[in-house]
Each structure stands twice: as structure tokens, then as C-alpha cells.
Amino acid sequence: MTTHVDTTPGNPPELNAAADGAPVLPPENRPTQSTALRSLTTNTVLGGIGLLFIAPMLWLLLASIDSHASWGIEWPHFSLINFKHVLTGSLLHSLFNSVILAVISTAIASIAGVFAAYSFSRRKIPFKGPLLLFILFSSGVPLTIMVIPVYEIFARFGFLSLFPTAVFLSVTSLPFEVYLMKNFIDAVPIDFEEAARMEQASTLQILRRVIVPLAMPGIAAAAIFGFVNAWGSFIVPLILISSNTQQPAPIALYTFLTLPKVEFGNIAAYSLVFCIPVFVLYAASARLFREGFVLGGGVKG
Amino acid sequence: MTAILSDAGTAPHVGDLWKTRHDKTRFQWSSLALLTPAFGLLAVLFLIPMGYAVYLGLTNLTLVGPTAIKWGFTGTQNLVRMKSDTEFWTSLWTTGFFIAGSIVGVVVIGYGLASLLMRARPWMRIIVGGIVVIAWMMPAVTAGMTWYASTTGGGTFGTLTGLHNTNFLDNAPLLIVTLANIWSMTGFCMLVMGAALRNIPSEAIEAAVVENASPWQRFRLIVLPLMRPTIIAVVLLVALLSLANFSLIYIMTQGGPGTATNILPLYSYEQAFTFNNLAYGALIGNVMVIIASIFGVLYVRIAARS
Numbered sequence: 212m213t214t215h216v217d218t219t220p221g222n223p224p225e226l227n228a229a230a231d232g233a234p235v236l237p238p239e240n241r242p243t244q245s246t247a248l249r250s251l252t253t254n255t256v257l258g259g260i261g262l263l264f265i266a267p268m269l270w271l272l273l274a275s276i277d278s279h280a281s282w283g284i285e286w287p288h289f290s291l292i293n294f295k296h297v298l299t300g301s302l303l304h305s306l307f308n309s310v311i312l313a314v315i316s317t318a319i320a321s322i323a324g325v326f327a328a329y330s331f332s333r334r335k336i337p338f339k340g341p342l343l344l345f346i347l348f349s350s351g352v353p354l355t356i357m358v359i360p361v362y363e364i365f366a367r368f369g370f371l372s373l374f375p376t377a378v379f380l381s382v383t384s385l386p387f388e389v390y391l392m393k394n395f396i397d398a399v400p401i402d403f404e405e406a407a408r409m410e411q412a413s414t415l416q417i418l419r420r421v422i423v424p425l426a427m428p429g430i431a432a433a434a435i436f437g438f439v440n441a442w443g444s445f446i447v448p449l450i451l452i453s454s455n456t457q458q459p460a461p462i463a464l465y466t467f468l469t470l471p472k473v474e475f476g477n478i479a480a481y482s483l484v485f486c487i488p489v490f491v492l493y494a495a496s497a498r499l500f501r502e503g504f505v506l507g508g509g510v511k512g
Numbered sequence: 513m514t515a516i517l518s519d520a521g522t523a524p525h526v527g528d529l530w531k532t533r534h535d536k537t538r539f540q541w542s543s544l545a546l547l548t549p550a551f552g553l554l555a556v557l558f559l560i561p562m563g564y565a566v567y568l569g570l571t572n573l574t575l576v577g578p579t580a581i582k583w584g585f586t587g588t589q590n591l592v593r594m595k596s597d598t599e600f601w602t603s604l605w606t607t608g609f610f611i612a613g614s615i616v617g618v619v620v621i622g623y624g625l626a627s628l629l630m631r632a633r634p635w636m637r638i639i640v641g642g643i644v645v646i647a648w649m650m651p652a653v654t655a656g657m658t659w660y661a662s663t664t665g666g667g668t669f670g671t672l673t674g675l676h677n678t679n680f681l682d683n684a685p686l687l688i689v690t691l692a693n694i695w696s697m698t699g700f701c702m703l704v705m706g707a708a709l710r711n712i713p714s715e716a717i718e719a720a721v722v723e724n725a726s727p728w729q730r731f732r733l734i735v736l737p738l739m740r741p742t743i744i745a746v747v748l749l750v751a752l753l754s755l756a757n758f759s760l761i762y763i764m765t766q767g768g769p770g771t772a773t774n775i776l777p778l779y780s781y782e783q784a785f786t787f788n789n790l791a792y793g794a795l796i797g798n799v800m801v802i803i804a805s806i807f808g809v810l811y812v813r814i815a816a817r818s
Contacts, residue, residue: 249631250631250633253628253631253632254632254633254636256628257625257628257629257632257636257640258636258640260621260624260625260628260640260644261636261639261640261643261644264640264643264644264647264695264698265643266662266668266669266672267647267658267659267662267668267692267695268643268646268647268658269662269668270658270661270662270667270668271654271657271658271661274661281666282661282664282665282666282667283666283667283668283670283671284667284668284671319553322549323549323550323553324550326546326547326549326550327546327547327549327550327551329546330543330546330547334539334540334543334546335538335539335540335543336539336543336547337539342551344812344816347811347812347815347816348808348809348811348812349554349558349808351748351749351752351807351808351811351812351815352752352804352805352807352808353752353753353755353756353804354557354558355756355758356755356756356777356797356800356801356804357557357558357561357562357565357797357801358797359565359568359780359784359790359793359794359797360561360562360564360565360568360794360797361557361561362784362790363564363568363573363790363794364560364561364564378553378557379557381553382553382554382557382558385550385553385554386554389550414542414546439651442651443651443652443653443759444759445652445653445758445759445762445763446758446759446762446777446781450781450785461651461653461759464653464654464657465653465762465763468660468763475661478657478661479658479661482653482654482657482658485651485653485654486649486650486651486654489649489650489651490646490649493649
């Protein structure tokens with residue numbers, strides 16, 4: 212994964228020095244031997260924590276490629292049959308439902324979000340302070356706890372299906388997306404927009420031609436957040452989607468546990484397949500954040 | 513506060529008359545159109561349900577049966593029931609333990625990892641940091657599934673500790689689900705703490721080293737005060753995320769065995785959809801909203817200041 216690179220840049224020099232086993236100032240207080248010992252301790256402790264963290268993942272990795280998998284960990288009878296099994300029929304259909312759910316939800320949250328973020332960033336609006344605090348508040352509070360009243364409302368209107376559920380999921384990621392995109396739009400120099408305004412560009416044109424392209428890293432990061440949020444959601448589709456054929460992958464994964472015969476290998480393989488888009492998208496968003504903005508040369512003084 | 517609330521980008525540039533005049537825009541009606549989609553959605557699917565839940569909690573609505581169709585206001589009946597509902601109070605305590613345990617575990621391990629990784633060898637940083645971050649990225653259902661497999665009878669934990677047929681999940685369910693939750697949130701804490709640690713000016717640490725300050729003094733007198741806002745924000749976010757972590761526990765134990773891991777979101781779901789008491793489930797949901805709002809308000813105060 213690329214996210215770990217976050218820990219690399221900008222290390223204070225004296226800490227890097229310690230890592231290389233070189234003495235940190237003042238030298239007389241730190242004989243090289245004790246630094247080496249400390250470095251050894253640090254790396255041993257880290258290695259131990261790493262092993263503890265990887266232990267629960269072992270089953271997932273080994274069972275997915277084992278044709279005779281169980282709950283235990285053992286040397287696998289290597290085969291890709293589990294992956295073949297889970298990428299057919301209703302299981303594949305559930306993954307497809309997850310894609311639809313996440314794409315619709317992401318589209319709604321990102322479009323509504325970018326409009327709101329733009330006007331928070333650039334416009335004079337009454338009660339801006341309190342409204343922003345409300346956005347910040349709802350970005351922290353998990354809105355999925357509203358699922359019972361939403362269920363009652365949806366049930367009354369016959370909305371217990373994929374599309375309305377996607378809309379509700381978009382609302383659960385919307386506040387954070389607005390907040391994130393506003394910060395990125397704030398960083399776009401106003402000069403670009405004023406130049407466009409001089410050319411009689413409308414607000415929608417400015418958004419589409421100026422703001423969206425220039426704040427793309429932030430908008431993409433927000434969209435990725437929304438996608439991952441909808442993709443991984445379990446309780447919301449569990450309660451709000453009534454049709455069996457519309458169930459997304461997390462529900463299908465849970466259903467494995469309720470079957471009379473537990474298909475260990477298939478569970479592991481399906482879990483891994485389900486994780487892959489999340490890992491890929493997080494890696495992409497880490498890259499977006501590292502690249503940051505290259506707007507410095509855009510405005511001629 | 514000001515950083516967020518100021519009209520970034522619209523500040524008038526001195527000496528630029530055209531800009532000053534143009535930027536002193538009055539309220540534009542198109543702003544309303546831009547805000548409508550987001551706030552419309554938040555109103556319809558957040559604020560209205562929140563208000564509606566307050567009412568639902570005081571009714572006799574059920575999922576099935578006669579009161580599913582013909583239901584109405586029953587006053588404080590559900591509140592009286594809640595007061596003497598031992599399962600509710602147990603659930604509240606379980607939630608408290610789950611949240612508190614998660615906060616302590618996530619912050620201590622996350623901070624420890626962040627500071628150790630700064631001093632570690634590069635390959636160690638990549639491998640260990642990578643593993644912890646992958647654990648964090650894993651969706652809650654998958655994390656729950658792999659933790660269930662690892663801690664059930666005959667699972668990885670049994671094999672590694674030599675206690676082959678011990679069902680850890682049945683023996684210490686609340687501890688195991690809390691550990692699973694810590695496992696899945698530490699990566700986030702590690703990244704945030706790592707970023708905050710790198711922002712500590714190295715001069716401050718160097719000065720302390722020259723003054724012969726012990727590592728503990730350096731931590732307590734320099735690092736900790738500078739990290740305070742970050743730590744508080746992480747604590748509140750972990751509390752909020754744990755409070756709503758239905759998926760992980762539902763996959764692992766479904767609140768059991770008995771009521772051992774029945775935290776509030778599971779109890780609310782159980783009342784509403786297993787016992788069909790939608791109204792009572794909504795009332796338990798309202799308790800969660802109150803708890804979440806307290807954490808949320810504190811979080812806003814911290815986040816808005818920085």
C-alpha cells in the first residue's frame with residue numbers, strides 16, 4: 212500500500228539519525244552502543260506489534276487459496292477454486308449491486324457536495340458560521356444511527372429498495388465531503404475565477420471549467436471517501452433493502468454464516484475480493500494527497 | 513474558529529479597487545440554489561428523521577401486528593419501560609466498556625506505533641505501517657469475518673497460543689470484540705498522530721535534549737501539550753465510530769453470547785427488527801443520538817479551533 216509513505220517525509224533529522232544508529236547530540240550522553248541497543252529494541256517491539264496485527268489476517272489469506280479450508284490456519288491445498296466460486300451467480304450479482312449502490316451514492320454526494328462547498332468557500336451566505344458548524348458536527352456524528360426512523364419513512368413510501376438506500380448513504384458521507392471539498396476549493400486562487408467571470412462565464416461554467424478541474428484532488432478524495440463509505444455499509448442495506456435480488460455484497464457475506472454448511476474458503480475469497488476496491492481507492496487517494504496542488508505557476512503576476 | 517469561518521478567498525485585496533468592489537458581493541440568490549441539494553438532503557434524511565424518531569420513541573408502533581397499522585402516541589410509556597429494562601442498562605454499560613476500551617487501546621497503540629515508526633528502519637516502517645494501515649482500511653464486515661475466524665474454536669488464536677480448541681470469542685466475547693475494534697481503528701490513529709508528531713518543531717526537542725531532559729520529561733512537557741488537540745480529536749472520533757460500530761459486532765457475535773456484546777446499536781436493532789418493537793428501538797436510537805451529540809459537540813469545538 213502507498214498510504215504508509217505518509218510516515219516517511221519530513222522526519223525531524225535527529226530522529227532519522229537515531230534510526231541509522233548514529234549518535235544524537237550531545238554525543239557524550241549517548242554512547243553509540245546504547246543507541247544501537249535502543250534501535251534494536253524499537254525494531255523488535257515494532258516487529259512484535261506487526262506480527263500481532265497480521266495474525267488475524269492470516270486466515271483470510273490462507274483460507275482463500277485453500278480448497279480444503281476450515282476456520283483453522285494450515286498450509287493450504289493451493290487452488291483458485293474459491294475465487295472461481297464466488298465470482299459467479301448471485302454472489303457476483305451482489306458485488307454488482309454494491310457497485311451500483313456505491314456509484315449512485317458517490318455521484319449524489321459529490322455533486323451536491325461540490326455545489327455546497329463552492330458556495331461556502333466563495334459566497335456570502337447568511338448564517339455561514341452556524342451552517343458550517345452544523346456540517347462539521349454531522350461529519351463527526353455517524354448518521355447511520357438514523358436508520359430506524361428512515362426505515363419507517365421509507366416503508367411508508369414503498370422506498371425499501373436500492374436507489375433510495377443509495378440516497379440515504381450519500382447523506383451519511385455528504386457532510387464530510389462538503390467539509391473536505393471546501394478546504395480544497397479555498398486553496399484555489401480566486402484570480403482564475405475572476406478571469407472567467409470577466410469573460411461572462413456563468414456560475415455553472417465556472418464550476419465546471421475552473422473550480423472542478425483545479426480542486427480535483429480534493430473532489431476525488433471526497434468521492435473516494437463517499438464510495439468506500441457506501442461500499443462497506445452493512446446495517447443500512449440490511450435494514451433498508453427488502454428485495455433479495457438487490458442485496459449488496461456485505462449482506463451476501465453475512466448470509467454465508469447463516470447457511471447450514473459453512474463454505475470457509477468461499478467466505479475468505481469473497482472477503483478478499485470485497486476488500487480490493489477499497490485498498491485500491493485508498494492507495495489512490497493517498498497519492499492524491501501527496502501530489503497536492505500545482506497551482507503556483509497558474510497565475511501570472 | 514476563524515480559519516474555518518472566515519470567507520476564504522473573498523478577502524478584499526488592498527489597492528485593487530475592481531476586486532474590492534466585486535468581492536463585496538451582497539447575498540446572491542444563486543447561492544441558495546447551490547446550497548439547496550446538500551441541505552435539502554440533510555434536512556430530509558437527517559433532521560426530519562431525527563425529529564421523527566423523538567416522536568416514534570413515544571408511540572406504540574410495531575413492525576407487525578395490529579399496532580403496525582393503527583398506532584399512536586402513548587406518552588411516557590416507553591420511557592417507564594426503559595427505566596426498568598435491565599437489558600437496556602446492561603447494554604449501556606457494555607457500550608461504555610466497548611468505547612472506553614477502544615479509546616485506550618487505539619490511542620496508546622496508535623501513538624506508540626507513530627512514535628516508534630519515526631525511529632524505525634525504513635523497511636520496518638513500510639512493512640509494519642503497511643500492515644496496520646491495511647487493517648484500518650478493511651471494511652468492518654470483512655474485519656469482523658476474519659476476527660471471527662481467528663478467535664473461534666480451532667482458529668488462528670488457538671493455534672498460535674497452543675490452546676487448540678479454546679473458543680476465545682465465547683470465553684471473553686466483550687474483550688475480543690473490543691480488541692477487534694482496536695485493531696481496525698489503530699491505523700487511522702497512527703496516521704493522524706504521525707502527522708501531528710512530525711509537526712512538532714525539532715528545535716523544541718533538541719533544546720530539551722541539550723538541557724538534559726529525560727525522555728519522560730520531553731514527552732510530558734513538550735510532546736504531550738503540543739499533541740493535546742490531536743489526541744482529544746482522535747479520542748472523540750474513536751468514541752463516535754465505536755458507538756456506531758454495528759457491523760463488526762453483528763458479524764462476530766450478533767450481540768451474544770447472551771447479552772455479553774449487546775452494545776446499544778445492536779440492542780436497538782434487536783428490539784426494532786427481532787422483537788418487532790419499532791418504537792422502543794427508535795427510543796434506544798434516541799439515546800444513541802444524545803450520546804453521539806455530546807461527543808459531536810465536543811469534536812466540533814476541538815476541530816473548529818484548529
